[in-house]
Amino acid sequence: MGFTRRDLLKFTGGSAAGLAFTPVPWRLLRDSALVSENWPGVPQPAQGEIRTRYTTCTLCPAACGVRARCVGDQPVSLAGVPGHPASHAALCTVGLVGHHLPFCGGRATRALANGRAVAIEQVLARVSAAIAQCGPDESVAILDARPGRAASQVYRRFLAGLDNGIYCAPPEAQPYGPFGIDLENTRAILSFGVPVLDGWLSPGRVLANRSHFQLIQVEADYSRTASLADLWVPVAAGDAAFAAAVAHALRGSGEDAHAADVARILGANQPAIAIGGGAGNLNAILDSVGRPGGFLRRRDYAPATDLAAVPDHSIQVLLAEESALPWSLLERKLATRNAVVVALTPWLDGYARHADYVIPAPLYLESLDEVATPAGSTAAGFSLSPALVAAPVGVMAPADFILRLAHDATSYADVLKQRVAALKKDGRGTVFTYSDAKSTRVQDIASTSDLWKTLLGGAAWVDDPVPQVSTGFPIPAAETGDPPLHSSPLMSKLERESGLRPARRYAI
Amino acid sequence: MSATQTKPARYGMAIDLDRCTGCGACMIGCAVENNVPPARPEATPRTGITWMRVYQISNGAPFPDRRAAFIPILCQQCGNETPCAAVCPQEAVEVDPATGIVDQMPQRCLGCRYCMAACPYHARYFNWWDPQWPPGMERTLNPDVATRMRGVVEKCNFCHGRLHAARTHAATEGRRDLLPGEYVPACAEACPAEAIVFGDLNDAASEVAKLARDGHSFRILERLGTDSKIYYRTARAWVRAAAEEPAARKENDRG
Amino acid sequence: MFREHRGKILFVAGMLAALGVGWRGFPVALDRRVPQPVDFSHKIHADKAGAKCEDCHGLRDDGTFAGVPALDKCTGCHAQAMGTSAQEKRFIDGYVTPNREVAWQIYSRQPQNVYFSHAFHVKLAHLQCSACHGAEGQGDTLPPARVDRISGYSGSPHFQNMDACEDCHRQRGAANSCLACHK
Numbered sequence: 001m002g003f004t005r006r007d008l009l010k011f012t013g014g015s016a017a018g019l020a021f022t023p024v025p026w027r028l029l030r031d032s033a034l035v036s037e038n039w040p041g042v043p044q045p046a047q048g049e050i051r052t053r054y055t056t057c058t059l060c061p062a063a064c065g066v067r068a069r070c071v072g073d074q075p076v077s078l079a080g081v082p083g084h085p086a087s088h089a090a091l092c093t094v095g096l097v098g099h100h101l102p103f104c105g106g107r108a109t110r111a112l113a114n115g116r117a118v119a120i121e122q123v124l125a126r127v128s129a130a131i132a133q134c135g136p137d138e139s140v141a142i143l144d145a146r147p148g149r150a151a152s153q154v155y156r157r158f159l160a161g162l163d164n165g166i167y168c169a170p171p172e173a174q175p176y177g178p179f180g181i182d183l184e185n186t187r188a189i190l191s192f193g194v195p196v197l198d199g200w201l202s203p204g205r206v207l208a209n210r211s212h213f214q215l216i217q218v219e220a221d222y223s224r225t226a227s228l229a230d231l232w233v234p235v236a237a238g239d240a241a242f243a244a245a246v247a248h249a250l251r252g253s254g255e256d257a258h259a260a261d262v263a264r265i266l267g268a269n270q271p272a273i274a275i276g277g278g279a280g281n282l283n284a285i286l287d288s289v290g291r292p293g294g295f296l297r298r299r300d301y302a303p304a305t306d307l308a309a310v311p312d313h314s315i316q317v318l319l320a321e322e323s324a325l326p327w328s329l330l331e332r333k334l335a336t337r338n339a340v341v342v343a344l345t346p347w348l349d350g351y352a353r354h355a356d357y358v359i360p361a362p363l364y365l366e367s368l369d370e371v372a373t374p375a376g377s378t379a380a381g382f383s384l385s386p387a388l389v390a391a392p393v394g395v396m397a398p399a400d401f402i403l404r405l406a407h408d409a410t411s412y413a414d415v416l417k418q419r420v421a422a423l424k425k426d427g428r429g430t431v432f433t434y435s436d437a438k439s440t441r442v443q444d445i446a447s448t449s450d451l452w453k454t455l456l457g458g459a460a461w462v463d464d465p466v467p468q469v470s471t472g473f474p475i476p477a478a479e480t481g482d483p484p485l486h487s488s489p490l491m492s493k494l495e496r497e498s499g500l501r502p503a504r505r506y507a508i
Numbered sequence: 509m510s511a512t513q514t515k516p517a518r519y520g521m522a523i524d525l526d527r528c529t530g531c532g533a534c535m536i537g538c539a540v541e542n543n544v545p546p547a548r549p550e551a552t553p554r555t556g557i558t559w560m561r562v563y564q565i566s567n568g569a570p571f572p573d574r575r576a577a578f579i580p581i582l583c584q585q586c587g588n589e590t591p592c593a594a595v596c597p598q599e600a601v602e603v604d605p606a607t608g609i610v611d612q613m614p615q616r617c618l619g620c621r622y623c624m625a626a627c628p629y630h631a632r633y634f635n636w637w638d639p640q641w642p643p644g645m646e647r648t649l650n651p652d653v654a655t656r657m658r659g660v661v662e663k664c665n666f667c668h669g670r671l672h673a674a675r676t677h678a679a680t681e682g683r684r685d686l687l688p689g690e691y692v693p694a695c696a697e698a699c700p701a702e703a704i705v706f707g708d709l710n711d712a713a714s715e716v717a718k719l720a721r722d723g724h725s726f727r728i729l730e731r732l733g734t735d736s737k738i739y740y741r742t743a744r745a746w747v748r749a750a751a752e753e754p755a756a757r758k759e760n761d762r763g
Numbered sequence: 764m765f766r767e768h769r770g771k772i773l774f775v776a777g778m779l780a781a782l783g784v785g786w787r788g789f790p791v792a793l794d795r796r797v798p799q800p801v802d803f804s805h806k807i808h809a810d811k812a813g814a815k816c817e818d819c820h821g822l823r824d825d826g827t828f829a830g831v832p833a834l835d836k837c838t839g840c841h842a843q844a845m846g847t848s849a850q851e852k853r854f855i856d857g858y859v860t861p862n863r864e865v866a867w868q869i870y871s872r873q874p875q876n877v878y879f880s881h882a883f884h885v886k887l888a889h890l891q892c893s894a895c896h897g898a899e900g901q902g903d904t905l906p907p908a909r910v911d912r913i914s915g916y917s918g919s920p921h922f923q924n925m926d927a928c929e930d931c932h933r934q935r936g937a938a939n940s941c942l943a944c945h946k
Contacts, residue, residue: 007773015780030914654875679882680826
């Protein structure tokens with residue numbers, strides 16, 4: 001008798017019954033669930049030793065201290081540094097994801113000439129030639145995105161060696177010139193359009209002091225700061241008539257109801273300051289210069305040329321860092337024929353779209369960098385911003401490019417070492433170390449190389465206070481050009497150098 | 509975390525709405541810590557994932573007296589008849605007896621989204637798509653938090669990866685108990701205004717317990733009786749009134 | 764008799780075959796046996812170098828477990844050949860000289876969503892390494908790792924699923940909530 005189909009079915013039935021008493025079905029069920037947990041598309045975090053490293057944020061002039069949690073060498077999250085003199089323990093929304101920046105698309109990784117990849121040496125040669133050919137009315141300008149650094153000195157020295165060099169910087173980088181704001185003792189702030197609660201100075205410092213001051217926001221838009229202010233005056237920030245009305249009201253005269261409200265609050269909450277382009281001479285009336293709670297002068301300020309003072313169409317060669325100003329402001333200063341624009345930037349968007357030459361710059365966290373005095377600080381400051389990740393091959397720091405242009409064999413790293421040596425020699429100020437929140441006087445640090453190592457491990461140098469005088473506060477030039485800054489300087493810069501645009505405005 | 513150790517904790521928060529400026533640093537800090545993927549281009553305010561989400565409300569006054577307040581909403585870690593835990597058919601939600609944290613297990617979740625319907629605070633989010641990061645950004649993922657796949661629900665769990673790390677560190681010193689400040693979720697650490705205070709509500713001496721008890725603190729939708737562990741604080745009466753009866757107007761959708 | 768009870772006999776035969784395959788054949792077939800890349804002997808290192816478990820598999824300061832040591836732990840002694848064995852020579856030529864990390868197979872590798880803290884179990888519960896890792900640290904060779912062909916996870920009986928962990932936790936009254944062990 002042969003093996004029939006019935007036999008097969010009986011055997012199979014027996015096997016199935018038997019299998020139920022083995023681990024097979026349960027194991028297969030479990031394995032199928034485990035497989036579905038591990039679709040190939042879902043990334044798994046890398047494992048490794050967790051380390052803490054310190055650096056300083058270079059994304060905006062607030063210069064906040066940064067504590068990076070790293071897996072091996074890769075930062076996986078950033079946080080503030082408790083006790084930091086400029087930033088307290090906070091980072092802003094952009095600073096918290098600074099470590100994601102290298103992975104955003106649109107990165108410039110090769111030197112470009114009119115959109116085509118070239119060697120950096122070729123760009124150096126052509127830019128040198130263009131500079132050499134400049135006539136008496138044709139200037140060479142450097143737009144320094146972050147003035148006050150040791151790199152800024154490199155730019156100035158290079159321009160000083162030319163007949164016709166102009167050194168420019170965006171006003172928001174050092175918004176009060178040689179002055180900082182004694183925010184810890186201010187009791188009222190009259191803000192003409194300044195985004196006080198939304199990107200002004202360092203958020204940690206501003207918000208730590210928020211409960212101490214009354215905030216009056218003069219602004220046509222219902223911005224975040226306006227919606228949270230103690231008083232919102234819906235008048236355009238640049239409205240000179242309103243500033244004049246407030247001046248009258250402070251002196252006891254005038255009929256404007258809003259201005260009277262403002263004057264009442266300022267009178268009841270002293271010391272008070274006025275900030276923003278429309279503030280005019282209100283600080284003189286408020287007597288806020290050189291006094292606690294007002295504007296305090298610091299050392300080591302060197303002014304830049306105001307771009308508005310540069311004649312139109314007079315710049316023949318422009319070397320511009322990042323995308324520090326609206327392009328329309330720069331464009332009208334460029335010579336009408338054969339102007340040469342060099343963009344020193346990490347991004348293909350922003351200035352790179354308008355430039356003849358692009359030199360790819362390293363990003364924040366990719367190479368040893370520095371920060372100057374934090375915006376609004378009442379004492380001069382300096383920090384190193386050590387690299388935490390590797391830079392792409394082929395990038396060059398803007399300062400290194402200018403040094404090469406100047407035929408200077410020093411490297412930017414050496415320039416930084418010289419700056420630190422000068423700090424040690426001057427012997428002023430204290431160094432706040434991020435890892436233990438301790439402050440040490442520079443005099444008590446044994447040597448320059450100790451100071452260098454301390455700064456490289458994450459630290460901020462803070463100058464000693466300077467004797468104050470109540471003399472004139474420079475009236476800031478009114479903002480020109482469009483579009484007006486409708487959000488913080490950092491957000492405006494991000495918009496210029498990326499394709500990012502802010503989410504729809506709220507008209508509530 | 510064992511029966512042989514000290515009394516159970518009940519972790520909670522006190523969020524000061526008078527300090528919150530709506531900057532969203534808490535949202536970003538949370539997303540970075542918990543490996544939340546960037547939103548897809550097709551995501552909307554209803555389909556994006558924001559374990560911590562800041563809403564904006566206004567006092568309804570005419571201009572120029574209109575003022576805003578910002579309310580960070582996260583999982584309220586309901587202690588009484590936890591709605592999401594009660595409805596889950598998979599028992600993928602568990603209220604941890606040792607910490608009070610309402611823990612969501614994405615590995616058990618089958619994606620029915622019943623819990624999302626049950627949550628009165630809309631604090632639960634669904635993975636409509638596979639998580640995707642721009643090329644290379646996966647290197648920045650946090651190893652203390654597992655990534656989730658498409659089709660499961662996720663929500664705030666008080667950064668329990670940080671709880672694990674804090675307890676492990678305490679264990680090396682032979683301690684079973686955590687010191688104050690040793691365990692802090694990412695949102696509380698990120699807030700530049702220091703508006704979020706985190707701690708053990710069962711520890712009467714802790715700052716959060718003291719803040720929770722005083723007259724300025726309230727909970728959202730208190731009348732539901734969920735015994736939420738998130739206390740909000742404000743001196744402004746209109747903010748407090750809005751928390752009791754949030755209006756279903758567009759302005760409440762921060763988007 | 765066979766003809767009469769043919770159906771039942773075949774049925775029972777099927778059952779027995781399935782039981783045999785399911786209990787004996789299936790576990791063997793399901794797991795791949797992956798050998799270790801280097802023929803390392805725990806016994807030699809314990810006897811001759813006096814090494815204890817925690818010398819290479821220790822806790823870091825923050826409490827995380829160092830796991831299987833990185834190459835620099837080995838090169839601390841084996842920068843040059845310390846003996847005459849062929850295995851050591853292969854190790855030095857293949858890994859020390861080119862400075863290549865060894866891709867060790869981990870017997871106890873857990874999925875990403877599992878959180879296990881050696882610090883709790885060693886420092887607070889005072890468990891010996893052998894309580895979970897058995898005689899792994901005493902052998903003269905390293906057995907091949909068992910890797911489940913379907914899921915890719917560990918096939919070692921002790922580490923395959925939660926059962927062994929839960930049993931011990933239940934016996935000792937340790938934490939048994941999801942939060943305790945999952946990320």
